[in-house]
Amino acid sequence: MEIYIRHFLNFLAVERGLAQNTIISYALDLKQFKSFCVQRQVKDAGGIDRNLVLNYLLELKKNGRSPATVSRHMAALKIFCRFLVDEQVLGSDPMANLESPGPPKKLPGVLTQEEIERLLEQPRVGNTAGLRDKAMLELMYATGMRVSELLALDVDQVDYERGYVRCLGKGAKERIIPVGTVARNFLMEYLRRGRAKITANHKEQALFLNMRGKRLTRQGFWKIVKKYAMEAGIAKTITPHTLRHSFATHLLENGADLRALQEMLGHADITTTQIYTHLTRTKLREIYNKHHPRA
Incomplete structure (x- = not known):
């Protein structure tokens, strides 16, 4: 279990881009959960089941922990268990379906359309790295793919003429996502005069490569996003998933169908997608309050 907890904490730092203090909090909560598991003779992560989780939460309540504290432990366990499911x-x-006793989950952070434009304008397409970064960021915002899905793409998974990408999501489920003209044009430009310059092995199928000709890692992508966000003067806390959240929110704001x-997002349950409707309602309220004469 210790090994998977370490992998999970690294996932939080790289994939989710969480703050160090938040990761430390998750680590402490999971350390306590691991101690509980050892007491119950469960030493392997594969032995975690619903009864074990419920008994752990019950013990927290018996020990006088506040609803907010129990909620925090539940949040840590929920994301850890989803990680274990994804890792098979x-x-x-x-x-699944366990309700938290604490406050509702925080809505994901998104960028405005103007902030997205500033971010996407930062890569300098006159050099190889900048052209790669431009194509990569444009594709992510154009499709709303997860970071892991974006970096797992091979060259032959994009149909450049018809404008779509074949994406392998969670559970190896394939989905087809449209790709807009802007992202498609920069992708073709990257392939023509960028990728070939950094391909160390001509048998390499990865679409996005680091400057050593290997598939770009999550850590590498995260550094790229932070760099351009800083150059764009974006003060908001930004993570690799911010582009995905922004993609979803902007589509809904402009009338896209929730289904x-x-x-496109690859959500198994539409209730996961519905969180973005809260964001768009908040935006509508702001517009109303700003412009209605009797608001």
């Missing part, structure tokens, strides 16, 4: 350590999620968005 667990066959099903023992935290279509669910399919």
Whole structure:
């Protein structure tokens, strides 16, 4: 279990871009959960089940922990269990449908359309790295793919003429996502005069490469996003997933269908997609309050 906890904490830092203090909090909560598991003779992460989780939460309540504290522990366990399911350590999620006693989950952070434009203008397409970065960021915002999905793309998974990408999501489920003209044009330009210059091995199939000719890593992508966000003067906390959240929010703001968005994002349950409707309602309220004479 210790090994998977370490992998999970690295996932939080790289994939989710969480703050160090938040990761430390998750680490402390999971350390306490691991101690509970050892007491119950469960030493392997694959042995986590619903009864174990429920008994742990019950013990927290018996020990006088506040609803907010129990909620925090639940949040840590929920994301950890989803991680274990994605890693195929667990066959099903023992935290599925468990309601938190604490406050509702924080809505994901998004950029405005103007901030997105500033971010996407930063890469300098006159050099190889800048052209790669431009194509990569444009594709992510154009499709709303997860970081892991974007970096797992091979060259032959993009149909450059018809404008779509074949994406392998969670559970190896394939979905087809449209790619807009702007992203498609920069992708073709990257392939023509960028990627070939950094391909160390001509058998390499990865679409996005680092400057050593290997598939770009999550850590590498995260550094790229932070660099351009700083250059764009974006003060908001930004993570690799911010582009995905912004993609979803901007589509809904401009009238996209929720079911279509669910399919593009690769959500198994539409309730996951519905969180973005809260963001668009908040935006509508702001517009109303700003412009209505009797608001």
